[in-house]
Amino acid sequence: MITLCMIVKNEGENIKECLSKVVVFVDELIVVDTGSTDDTKSIALEFTNKVYDYDWCNDFAAARNFSISKSTNDWILVLDADEYVSEFVQEKVYNFVNDKSNERVVGRIERINLLEAGGANKKCTERISRLFNKKYFQYEGTIHEQIVGKDDKVHNTVSVDITIDHAGYTKEVINKTNKLKRNMDMLTKAIEDKPNDPYLYFQLGKTYYMLKDYFISCSYFEKALIFQLDSRLEYVEDLIETYGYALINSERYSDAMRIENYVDIYRNSADFHFLLGLIYMNNAKFSQAVESFLECTKFSHSKVEGITTYSSYYNIGVIYDVLGFREKAIEYYSMCGEYEPARNRIKARLN
Numbered sequence: 001m002i003t004l005c006m007i008v009k010n011e012g013e014n015i016k017e018c019l020s021k022v023v024v025f026v027d028e029l030i031v032v033d034t035g036s037t038d039d040t041k042s043i044a045l046e047f048t049n050k051v052y053d054y055d056w057c058n059d060f061a062a063a064r065n066f067s068i069s070k071s072t073n074d075w076i077l078v079l080d081a082d083e084y085v086s087e088f089v090q091e092k093v094y095n096f097v098n099d100k101s102n103e104r105v106v107g108r109i110e111r112i113n114l115l116e117a118g119g120a121n122k123k124c125t126e127r128i129s130r131l132f133n134k135k136y137f138q139y140e141g142t143i144h145e146q147i148v149g150k151d152d153k154v155h156n157t158v159s160v161d162i163t164i165d166h167a168g169y170t171k172e173v174i175n176k177t178n179k180l181k182r183n184m185d186m187l188t189k190a191i192e193d194k195p196n197d198p199y200l201y202f203q204l205g206k207t208y209y210m211l212k213d214y215f216i217s218c219s220y221f222e223k224a225l226i227f228q229l230d231s232r233l234e235y236v237e238d239l240i241e242t243y244g245y246a247l248i249n250s251e252r253y254s255d256a257m258r259i260e261n262y263v264d265i266y267r268n269s270a271d272f273h274f275l276l277g278l279i280y281m282n283n284a285k286f287s288q289a290v291e292s293f294l295e296c297t298k299f300s301h302s303k304v305e306g307i308t309t310y311s312s313y314y315n316i317g318v319i320y321d322v323l324g325f326r327e328k329a330i331e332y333y334s335m336c337g338e339y340e341p342a343r344n345r346i347k348a349r350l351n
Contacts, residue, residue: 001097002131003028003071004079007054007063011081012038018081019047025088026077032067040081058186061139068134078130082168083111089161096160097131106147107131107160114167121170123305129234131160142193143186144203169210183207198227202239209242214249221246231265240266244275253282270299274307277315286319310336317342321349 004026008015015031023029029048033041034056044051054066068076075097079085087110096102108127115124129147137155140148149155168179187204194200205220221243229236240262247256256279266272277292293312302308317332330349336342 001073001094002026002075002077003030003073004077005030005032005064005067005071006079006081007032007034007060007067008036008040008044008081009034009056010036010038010040012036012040012043014081015040016043016046017084018079019044021085022077022079022088023047025085025090025093028071028073030067030070032063032070034063058189059142061141061145064139064145068138071134074133074135076132076134077162079164080166080168083164083166085162086112086165087161087163092161093131096158097133102158103133104136104149104155106137106155106157107162108157109160109162109164112163112165114165114170125301125303125305127159127234129157131162141199142190143183144199146199180207180211196227198224198229199235202235205246206238206242209246212249214246217246218243218250218252231262237266237269237272241271241275244279248278248282253279257283270296270302270307271304274302274304274312277312281315281319286323290316290319306339310339310342314339314342317345321345 002025004022006018006029008031011018019029019031029044029050031041031044031048031051032054033044033051034054041051050070052067052070054063056063064078093107096107106129109130111126111128113124113126114121132147136150137147138150139145184204184207187200187207191197191200191204201220201224205217205224208214208217208220221239224239225243229239231237240259244256244259247253247259259275259279262272263276273292273295277289277296280286280289280292293316296302296307296312297309299308304311306312313332313335317329317336320326320329320332326349330346333342333346333349
């Protein structure tokens, strides 16, 4: 019914945990190795005999499509070796793939990313397209490849009941695998071949952002924004938000105010309101900042943990602190629970 398709290279530390957590939920495992020099292949062979070698050609989509071609099932689930299934609601997922009306629909699974931020790891949740019918879909793009319809038509997506944990972009892992440098080189080459693709400019900007080179990241985000973008595309909201944070980190506070132009599009996003709050805060528009942070607390969930609760309350507390309203500041710090920065500020104010 469902085949797991993976492409791997030197994933000996990750692949066993990945495969052991997904094997009970799928009917077939396809592992394509692009040149491992460690024990990745021997570990994969403990779970499946369908392990294939592939000569790497600097094209992720080509490797993905090769893995898909080896599947005996139409429905494909794609994971990377550093992604581990934490939830798979079998009945609902099987109902989705068995429904003929979903053959031209792509399933979006929930991915919980572990990110390094401010010296600590923080969780960020997103939905990504990973479950699809190979009769109608394939991959496109040499790097940061995307699922596209074989007929080039715009396709619908729907959330499916699969959750994975992803640790691939913590600072430790990035330093170890040199992923960002690899991505930068591949994206630069891809832009030479496709200079009118805004998605590539976004990804290159994101790469520089993760390297904390915020000025250059802004320049690539701005190149992406020159194009007429469809706000319904998965990456566009990420582009707008990351651009806003890059402007803040570049201390281009007045320029960051242009993010206000997108409020009508993303008013249903707690993460967007949080970004607006930070922008207002850095432009000394404190009343608007408080309103934005309070708006965040009306939501039931956010992509980045804490935005609907302690992070927003903490920033409100800081604003009142700076303005000299000590009791009001302590009130909001107290609403942050066990959030250590807030507890430290309460101790400092009480002392």
